[in-house]
Amino acid sequence: MIISVASGKGGTGKTLVATSLALSLKDLYNIQLLDCDVEEPNDHIFMKPDITRSEAVSIPVPKVDEKKCTHCGKCAEVCAYHAIAVMGEYVLTFPELCHGCGACSYLCPEKAITETPHEIGVIETGDARGVAFGHGKLSIGQAMAPPVIRKVKGLIDKDNVVIIDSSPGTSCPVVEAIKDSDFCLLVTEPTPFGLNDLMLAVETVRQLGIPYGIVLNRAGVGDGKTEEYCHKENIPILQTIPLDTNIASFYSRGVPLVEGMPEYKKSFVELYEKIGETVNERSAHPQR
Amino acid sequence: MKEVLILSGKGGTGKTSIVGSFAAIAKNKVMADCDVDAADLHLLLSPSIKETNEFRSGQVAVIDKDKCIECDLCQNICRFDAIHDYTVDPVSCEGCGFCSRICPVEAITMNECKAGDWFISDTKHGPLVHARLGIAQENSGKLVALVRQQAKDLAEKSGLDYIISDGPPGIGCPVISSLSGVSLALIVTEPTLSGIHDMERVLGVCKHFGVPAMVCINKYDLNDKNTIAIHDYCKENEIDVAAMIPFDNAVTEAMVKGVSVVEHSDGRVAREIKSLWQHIAQKLQG
Numbered sequence: 282m283i284i285s286v287a288s289g290k291g292g293t294g295k296t297l298v299a300t301s302l303a304l305s306l307k308d309l310y311n312i313q314l315l316d317c318d319v320e321e322p323n324d325h326i327f328m329k330p331d332i333t334r335s336e337a338v339s340i341p342v343p344k345v346d347e348k349k350c351t352h353c354g355k356c357a358e359v360c361a362y363h364a365i366a367v368m369g370e371y372v373l374t375f376p377e378l379c380h381g382c383g384a385c386s387y388l389c390p391e392k393a394i395t396e397t398p399h400e401i402g403v404i405e406t407g408d409a410r411g412v413a414f415g416h417g418k419l420s421i422g423q424a425m426a427p428p429v430i431r432k433v434k435g436l437i438d439k440d441n442v443v444i445i446d447s448s449p450g451t452s453c454p455v456v457e458a459i460k461d462s463d464f465c466l467l468v469t470e471p472t473p474f475g476l477n478d479l480m481l482a483v484e485t486v487r488q489l490g491i492p493y494g495i496v497l498n499r500a501g502v503g504d505g506k507t508e509e510y511c512h513k514e515n516i517p518i519l520q521t522i523p524l525d526t527n528i529a530s531f532y533s534r535g536v537p538l539v540e541g542m543p544e545y546k547k548s549f550v551e552l553y554e555k556i557g558e559t560v561n562e563r564s565a566h567p568q569r
Numbered sequence: 570m571k572e573v574l575i576l577s578g579k580g581g582t583g584k585t586s587i588v589g590s591f592a593a594i595a596k597n598k599v600m601a602d603c604d605v606d607a608a609d610l611h612l613l614l615s616p617s618i619k620e621t622n623e624f625r626s627g628q629v630a631v632i633d634k635d636k637c638i639e640c641d642l643c644q645n646i647c648r649f650d651a652i653h654d655y656t657v658d659p660v661s662c663e664g665c666g667f668c669s670r671i672c673p674v675e676a677i678t679m680n681e682c683k684a685g686d687w688f689i690s691d692t693k694h695g696p697l698v699h700a701r702l703g704i705a706q707e708n709s710g711k712l713v714a715l716v717r718q719q720a721k722d723l724a725e726k727s728g729l730d731y732i733i734s735d736g737p738p739g740i741g742c743p744v745i746s747s748l749s750g751v752s753l754a755l756i757v758t759e760p761t762l763s764g765i766h767d768m769e770r771v772l773g774v775c776k777h778f779g780v781p782a783m784v785c786i787n788k789y790d791l792n793d794k795n796t797i798a799i800h801d802y803c804k805e806n807e808i809d810v811a812a813m814i815p816f817d818n819a820v821t822e823a824m825v826k827g828v829s830v831v832e833h834s835d836g837r838v839a840r841e842i843k844s845l846w847q848h849i850a851q852k853l854q855g
Contacts, residue, residue, distance in 0.1 A: 289607050291581040291738040361665045382667050388671070454739075460661075
């Protein structure tokens, strides 16, 4: 079972939910927690993993053999990302724009282009309090998160309960992180910004065809419009976490909610059970 | 003309609430919302849209089943694992066009997609350039660049002094696109370990691209120890801590009313944000 955690708006509590869900279930199941917010990964702050393996993530970028190159311009013509340009007698490559599609090297009529790895980040794995932990880190100054996310997702062991934390927003890094999951938890707060971005996140998971439900965090702040929206759209609110300065205080110090306030463990176990029911029901009636 | 960009690394630290207030305080400026995949600034500025434009960008491969001879070449060369059973998954396709170029029977075409919309609006605080990236679309960096260019054109045409941009969270593609060549980046952080970690990464990106940065600590009274740690870090790295904004429910109350916090109240938060803008304006003139 793969459960992803997304939100639309940032700072609504994805990390809190992902880490506490993992810690609440670890005595019941084999848990794998994968932080796919590779731009700003935070789960490690709470899980304090003992990192035992680290692997660079690279994408293949073109390397031009000037001796073979005839400056015909074919490579620049086929590159959809403007990552290679021919200026008179020079060929310039821009590795930070390259997606590593391989078109230029394959299509070069002189076979003057080979591919060389360009490092864009790293993935790290290790044990964290009985949870199999993995995350990716995009290098500073690099633009492309999806290849790092794909590498983190390569760690998925389907025999585990896999929890995937994603970045905020609704664009390609989020889609890359949550696609192929069995269920997506959307964490929101009942404020106008939270609701606006929740509606975008709902559109995203609907488009991807992933079953989903809501965790309403900081309940009590803002207004009642988020609950109205969920009710009207028939979206289940699976868990409600109140606005509480104690929760904020534990969060600020990097203490997982269920360690600071163990009484919450039960509600995360129940959250998992509700997710399980939805997923099982769906696999029994796949047309739904 | 000077361009100020508000960033944070971590989401939800208060970027948009601060930018909304700057909109109410600053004179002679255009606002730009560079958080194109979860834009919220419009919720504080109630824009009336004057101009809507399609953002067409990127392509997606489509296989003509009648022409396809099932040779598997496209499936083998696709680096994005986007082709299965001679069908392209548009979500995985990155639009490189490699498959369409090598298909021996020319069965694959590249179709341009509509990837969103961008708008020029009027607000009570002046013009706003904003956008909406289509759901699950790529090329957010390109749309950000477009929003910035439109804001710049508008500022030049009308002789405005400032572009004030609300940035996206993170450190990747849309952040880099927002950041290149701006006059100043204001990093809004909060005194949590996550906030500090993410601030350090986004400051690293500013440094990497040679953009001067200053820091604002929002909800500074949430955790004194972490607020001191932020000060220490900034001192060590010669970064100005330009403001310390206390936690106050007035910020959420203002959001619920659909106005900026400086219009909603005259409390400590409003006063601190006003003095923050004065500080930024001085810095930009100096």
